Amino acid sequence: MQLWVRAGHSQESFEQLSQRVFGNIVLIMALMSLPALLVSLWRASFMGWQPFMVLQLLACLLVWAIVLLRERLSIARRLVILGLVFFLFVTPSTLQLGPVAESRGFLMFLAFLVGLFATPRAVLLLSGLILLWVFAFALLATQQGLPLQIHDYQAYSQQPAVWVVMALVIGLFSACIGYVGSALVQHLKQQAQALQINEARLRGLFELSPIGIALSDVKTGRFLEVNEQLLWDSGYSQEEFLQLDYWQLTPREYEAQELQQLSLLLDQGRFGPYEKELCRKDGSRFPVRVKGLLLKNAQGHRQIWSMVEDISEEQRLARMQREFVSTVSHELRTPLTSINGALGLIGGGVLGELPDKARQMLEIARQNSEQLALLINDLLDMEKLLAGKMDFNLQPMALRPLVEMAVRNNQGYAAQHKVQLKLISQADAQVRVDELRLEQVLNNLLSNAAKFSPSGAQVEVDIQVHEGWVRVSVQDHGCGIAPEFQARVFEKFTQADGSSTRSKGGTGLGLAITRQLLERMDGRIAFDSRVGEGTTFYFELPLCE
Structure with missing residues (x-):
């Protein structure tokens, strides 16, 4: 069994955090009780065993029992036992020294722990118990006197008002301290729940995104996380993908472009979008459009979130569109040239003089055929430019x-x-x-x-x-x-x-x-x-x- 529990991972829930912190606090208290136990043994060597010493020894043993049973008992049960321990430890000191004894601070600390790890109602209940506890000692002091009372504190037997004031001070302070602890924890718990909800949403978007997403380390270039879509696109399993070197996925021919995008990332905190190819597991390549941003994790390490979109289908459709436009344009150009030539001959009078109305209609036809020729030329020019087939004589x-x-x-x-x-x-x-x-x-x-x-x-x-x-x-x-x-x-x-x-x-x-x-x-x-x-x-x- 592990006595001191360290933070296991960054995904620790609020309940796991509470269990770990409460257990470590109790361990610290148990370690601090050891010097008190040694002092009691030392005092017993020359004073003899007194009842308050036995009670304090029992309290120390109970604290260690809570430490050893941390995995079997809930926080609520351990708090109840810890409350009994505190009252056992504080009661002898109060019997001996009255309510101004330093041990009353333990009760306020107990109220703070209850506020942190229980509920506001438990804080009110504890504060009421503290008030009843002090009033019980007030009755004992005023009616019978304190059995181990030191002469400097005889006023506590003779002045009941002092007990009332001390009871109110201890009770109210305990309630206030407990309320502060409870308010802090409730606020932190709400924030933790909101973060968990947001994280679950983002995790769902990450896993179900139709676009590949990867998290990589800036320094090593290693991939830290990858979603299902990118695994599907690349053909790797998650274990295989996370073992890949960056240049096993990106061909070396893109190194100059990658260095340029890395410089942009470090300067502006984001890069892309830009296009390149990635290598699949079977050795084939597929085109992607990549963009991303720079961030730091909790340890301050710089990481990159990358959006990797497979554009194979997009490029296939674009290629089909270009081929269709090119084919149609070429097929239209030949008959359109014949039409323009025929209209020119008719307009030139090869068939004789035309009436004015016919000439006007012929001019409209000529202008529209020229407009159509311009459209076809534009389509062919665009197709050549996109395909890289247009020659330039610079x-x-x-x-x-x-x-x-x-x-x-x-x-x-x-x-x-x-x-x-x-x-x-x-x-x-x-x-x-x-x-x-x-x-x-x-x-x-x-x-x-x-x-x-x-x-x-x-x-x-x-x-x-x-x-x-x-x-x-x-x-x-x-x-x-x-x-x-x-x-x-x-x-x-x-x-x-x-x-x-x-x-x-x-x-x-x-x-x-x-x-x-x-x-x-x-x-x-x-x-x-x-x-x-x-x-x-x-x-x-x-x-x-």
Whole structure:
């Protein structure tokens, strides 16, 4: 049997904590009773055995009995026995020295223990017993005198009021101390229960989450906990997974990316989301999206909670979508080219002069076929970009002539909307770009600005050079972009007005393609917008050394 019980684990319940602490407190009391027992034996050697010595010896033995029976008796039963021990120990001292004896502090300590490990009702009951106990001695002292009374304390026999005051002081102090202990324990118990409920909820979310979750140590890289979903995705058992080295799960080819994410984690307390591959038990790989955060455990060790989402199905569906769009677009391009050619020949008079109404209908058909051709081209461009099949011929060249040419080429489109395009900067810079792809970027931005500008407005194009970068901005004075839509501006197939009755045309792919093109040329794009004032889209390219 273990006399002193240490904390076994961090998941110790409040009841287990109470059992352990109460048992250790009683052990401390038993150890402290040993010097008192030796003093009693020493006093008996020259005073002879007195009744109070026998009672105190019996009290010490009972304390040790409580220690030895800690695993068999409940806290409530041990408290009852401990109460008897305290009264046995205090009674002889009171008989000898009166109620001011130092031993009365034991009663207050007993009240505190009852408050900590029992109930408020038990504290009130104990306080009442203490009052009755003191009043009983008051009657004994005033009626018969104390049998072992020392002359300095004769006032306790002659002044009953002193007993009453001491009884009230001891009783009230015991009740107050017990109440404080009870209030503290009740509050801690409620907090412990709330923590257990929250922990059970979080544990349920951890185990039942459809996304893999793992806890790992920052210093060693070892996994400490893992949920069922990640075990299912990887094919390992829990025992096998917890024995894995980090690089047994993550291929070494991702080491540079992992070090970058670790640096981000240590700087900002979180990382990701980013995508990589993990190795299954059978040696195959599966794609995942990972994000997580940094925390410290109770011992101050840094740990990482990681969310590991298997995106195999997501990538499969995306691949199917791209293949479908690519196939359909290619199948549409050939007949559409024939339709455009036929419409052009008819419009050119190859079949003779057409009536005005027929010519108008022919022009509408031509414009719609051109719009459909633009849509197909956008779809094919996006598919090539996502598949990494679009070729880029990056060459150093002056930026300003490219911007000037784009402004000129889009003036006709802007005129259809009664909008003027104007280059307001004289700056220039050398950049390393693909001329055709940069022209496509500028065309997308300029046509959007003209399309969303009010009639009679002007679109300003500016070029600025700053700290190794050159910025090209396109500013319109339209209605601006709604705040709730701004986060989705660069997503595919998104438009601020997505209804079937929208007044502006377009596929919703232009800005998504623009961002992809700029990123492939080591550039970046962003925008500023205020509702009712307009929007400024700008992209930045690194200067060519």
